[in-house]
Amino acid sequence: MLWQKGRRSDNVEDAGQGSGGGGGGFGGRGLGIGGIIILAIVGMVFFKDPTALLGGQGDPGTTSQQQTRQEPARQVGDQAAANDPQVDFVRAILGETEDTWGEVFAANGQQYERPKLVLFRDGVRTACGSASSAVGPFYCPGDHKVYLDLGFFQTMQQRFHSAGDFARAYVIAHEVGHHVQNLVGVFDKVSDARRRGAAMEGANGLSVRQELQADCFAGVWANRSNQRQQWLQPGDVESAINAASAIGDDTLQEQSQGRVVPDSFTHGTSAQRVKWFRTGLESGDIGKCNTFSGTI
Numbered sequence: 001m002l003w004q005k006g007r008r009s010d011n012v013e014d015a016g017q018g019s020g021g022g023g024g025g026f027g028g029r030g031l032g033i034g035g036i037i038i039l040a041i042v043g044m045v046f047f048k049d050p051t052a053l054l055g056g057q058g059d060p061g062t063t064s065q066q067q068t069r070q071e072p073a074r075q076v077g078d079q080a081a082a083n084d085p086q087v088d089f090v091r092a093i094l095g096e097t098e099d100t101w102g103e104v105f106a107a108n109g110q111q112y113e114r115p116k117l118v119l120f121r122d123g124v125r126t127a128c129g130s131a132s133s134a135v136g137p138f139y140c141p142g143d144h145k146v147y148l149d150l151g152f153f154q155t156m157q158q159r160f161h162s163a164g165d166f167a168r169a170y171v172i173a174h175e176v177g178h179h180v181q182n183l184v185g186v187f188d189k190v191s192d193a194r195r196r197g198a199a200m201e202g203a204n205g206l207s208v209r210q211e212l213q214a215d216c217f218a219g220v221w222a223n224r225s226n227q228r229q230q231w232l233q234p235g236d237v238e239s240a241i242n243a244a245s246a247i248g249d250d251t252l253q254e255q256s257q258g259r260v261v262p263d264s265f266t267h268g269t270s271a272q273r274v275k276w277f278r279t280g281l282e283s284g285d286i287g288k289c290n291t292f293s294g295t296i
Contacts, residue, residue: 002231003089008095097221105183117146122149126140146179167240170243176221178214181210181217207267209291211273212267212273212291215277216277222240223281237281241274247270249265251270
């Protein structure tokens with residue numbers, strides 16, 4: 001992947017060692033992009049609801065008074081990126097997500113709000129609660145930020161055998177996909193559905209459908225960014241598909257416990273994750289990403 005072609009984003013921050021990334025109020029607004037009906041819950045690449053894992057309680061949009069008093073993280077500049085190729089990579093990929101989604105929103109008469117991406121080490125405090133690096137990359141709707149411990153990329157290679165720049169880009173694009181879902185008003189809808197008793201987990205639960213849609217959005221980004229940059233090389237698509245396949249619920253459950261329990265699915269099977277990433281990648285059309293209708 002010729003990621004060096006990407007425009008560097010100025011929205012990457014460094015929260016440092018076990019520090020906080022700043023708080024903020026929850027405020028997704030409905031944009032109605034593409035006319036699709038979407039419901040979602042806050043999600044991460046590998047794990048369940050962060051309100052359970054991040055130490056937050058109650059509605060994912062709730063922010064404690066203590067959290068909102070945190071100092072903001074330090075913005076990552078050109079010099080820091082020059083000293084660390086991984087940071088430079090993150091800035092380039094985030095910049096391309098900004099440009100892609102900016103175009104999509106503008107085509108629908110709306111303005112895209114660029115998220116912050118916070119780099120941290122070991123642990124971080126967010127508007128959704130506290131998290132350790134073991135949680136993996138995640139998006140917090142309470143402060144509209146993506147959180148990433150760069151050590152996770154090494155984990156991808158060692159544990160999931162998912163190497164390659166495009167596989168890493170897929171992870172970032174997936175989390176930005178959650179930000180897009182937040183902006184189009186899905187969290188309010190999910191909160192309502194949750195209060196009405198809608199199933200979050202399970203093979204057909206809203207959690208799975210939301211995660212698959214984020215995979216599809218990542219594919220849409222890949223399609224459109226490649227049209228602009230022509231930066232994908234032979235083997236890149238396969239590396240991202242391998243990453244998507246490696247983190248399916250069925251694959252992870254089989255590896256960890258020797259059996260598959262569909263009732264506890266939160267992200268979808270390997271086949272589903274690959275299917276929906278391909279759907280976005282091949283179409284480049286956000287309207288094709290309606291995972292909340294029919295069979296997934």
